[in-house]
Amino acid sequence: MASQAPWPCAAISEAELGPRTTIKVGGSVEWLLEPAHPDEFVTAWRACLERDLAPLVLGGGANLLIADGRRSGVVITTERMSRVFRPNRNEGRDWTANGDPSAPVSQRSDDDSAPELVAWAGASMPGLVRAARELGWSGLEGLVGVPGHVGGGVAMNAGGRWGEMWDVVQSVRVLTPEGELEDRPRDACSPSYRNGNLGGAVVLGAVLRLEPANRLEIKERMRQYLSEKSAAQPVTERSSGCIFKNPDPEQSDGRSAGKLIDDCGGKGLSVGDAVVSPKHGNFIVNTGRARATDVLELIERVRRLVEDESGVALQTEVRMW
């Protein structure tokens, strides 16, 4: 049932969350709020605080495992906050200005002297990477094949061996848990491995600084990275991306989490329809009707197996609600 009231933005009561994740697992929430603009997000957040509710933020659900059953309270999704545009330099970095929002950003390039993009939190990462490629702006091609939203990517510092989200972040607009808006320049932030270190603040959007480059070379790099990624990871299957963070190389003899799991015989382990991918040990795939409890049990089995066999205690990268 969709309803506007009593929230200051679109709201769905008793919303199913599983279909909004890439692993397609998990139950429902009492209220799902869908602000369509960063300002609307702020109003929705403050409305939650007034009701003594602590909302959770859902991006593209690409690194998230949501419990089965019904959760009371509120989840706010960035799904509708999907704009990407070139900042209007006459008006400063106005977060709402810049011509016709329906025109693809990649068709509005006539000036390479300021290769900047503003991306709202709900902008699709794959869409952003493609837009930068079409503009002939380099810096995001290492994130090709990474699903989810820009807000989630900034909060998690998404990336891998070819680059990370924070390589191109010039500033972020965040909302603190107390409901205060802040613009934080790159220098005031300390992102680390798979962590934007934003102290619990919500990313409303980011200003990204890219580098003009040869469009065909960008395209070729993306093709190469994607083909390597697809060969190594189950990218077309239902998963939450990497389950565990890569451990300290000194403890693991330089082995990644996936390699450790493989070496310990973890590939192919299963609980119900949740299976450790035979293609990559650090991915759990939902091969049918897996429940969150199946995935959680499998995560614990793999963690115990690796600790017993190698002595390395793996830490989860996937976020769990």
Ligand SMILES: Cc1cc2nc3c(=O)[nH]c(=O)nc-3n(C[C@H](O)[C@H](O)[C@H](O)COP(=O)(O)OP(=O)(O)OC[C@H]3O[C@@H](n4cnc5c(N)ncnc54)[C@H](O)[C@@H]3O)c2cc1C
């Ligand atoms: C096939 C596949 C391949 C992947 N490959 C990679 C990879 O190569 N590198 C990599 O790093 N990741 C990878 N991932 C994981 C995932 O794509 C990234 O972690 C992504 O950045 C998650 O973004 P999201 O919007 O989906 O976040 P969600 O899964 O929705 O949320 C993840 C966490 O971030 C929080 N969050 C979401 N939005 C915001 C916001 N606006 N502000 C603050 N917090 C927020 C959520 O509350 C949650 O705690 C992969 C996933 C899949 C399924």
